Amino acid sequence: VLENGAALGLAFDGDGDRLIAVDEKGNEITGDQIMIICAKMLKDEGRLKNDLLVSTIMSNMGLSVACKKYGFKNHAAKVGDRYVLEDMQRLGGVLGGEESGHVIFLEHHTTGDGILTAMQLLAAMLKAGKPLSEMAKLMDVFPQKLINVDVKSKPDIQTIPEIVDAIKQVEAELKDEGRVLVRYSGTQNMCRVMVEGPTSEVTEKYATQLADVVKASIG
CATH class of the missing domain: 3.30.310.50 (Alpha-D-phosphohexomutase, C-terminal domain)
Incomplete structure (x- = not known):
């Protein structure tokens, strides 16, 4: 990213269901930060059903703090995408995922999709008109x-x-x-x-x- 002066970098795992991003300054953006960025976009557009973001018990404490700050609820599911999906469906949520970058957008798919997550992240950046380093500041990551x-x-x-x-x-x-x-x-x-x-x-x-x-x- 730094060598090419890119706006961001996108990294997917072997089967393409997870995404980790790198901002224009070379800083890693975690799955938790990606979820907060996308949740705020959906909230602002009135599309965050039941004002709910489903994460897991392993998500960073900063995620729940950010949820309170921006006015949506956070439910922590057991670790594993199947449990995230089950709780999303049970509680009526449309967005959930794990710190590892496995994110589910239930309006589009019932499982994680790295390319879909990347498109949603890019959409949030374009709509806000801000670089990824600024978008990442929506959530403070606790050590x-x-x-x-x-x-x-x-x-x-x-x-x-x-x-x-x-x-x-x-x-x-x-x-x-x-x-x-x-x-x-x-x-x-x-x-x-x-x-x-x-x-x-x-x-x-x-x-x-x-x-x-x-x-x-x-x-």
């Missing part, structure tokens, strides 16, 4: 740290006092400036520890702290 911990088994997290207590301690220290998510992978013997907070240093510290507790308990 996030994700650590994957290999585990021997997957007992209910809530039945492991050491992990529950460690999570409560971190949540108490973060207060309203961050969040904690500890969940198992659906396909691997792995526990994902995710922390969002006000700075990269804080998220790194707490994520490592929690990951060590998980490793000591079930790793």
Whole structure:
């Protein structure tokens, strides 16, 4: 993008159902930011049905903050496009997706389509008359740290006092400036520890702290 002086860059995954963009300054634009940009466009046009954006529990905290700012609701589904689609249909939404760039525009398709998402993103830019770097400012991305911990088994997290207590301690220290998510992978013997907070240093510290507790308990 920088070498060619392009307005933006568009990257698709192998089967073309996900999109990640790069603005004219070379900064990556996440799936969450793309959803906020497109949701605001639909909201402004009166096309965001039920004023609802469906994301997942792994979406950045900045997404829910942006939803409140621009006057639409946010529902966090379980991770996986099938769950996003199910909740969109159940709640009457037309836009939903994942931080990975898998976005569903239910007016056009029942699954993610990277090219369709790119066209919607370009439409939002053209209608606003702004470069992608400016559009991306619609959402502030909170620093996030994700650590994957290999585990021997997957007992209910809530039945492991050491992990529950460690999570409560971190949540108490973060207060309203961050969040904690500890969940198992659906396909691997792995526990994902995710922390969002006000700075990269804080998220790194707490994520490592929690990951060590998980490793000591079930790793």
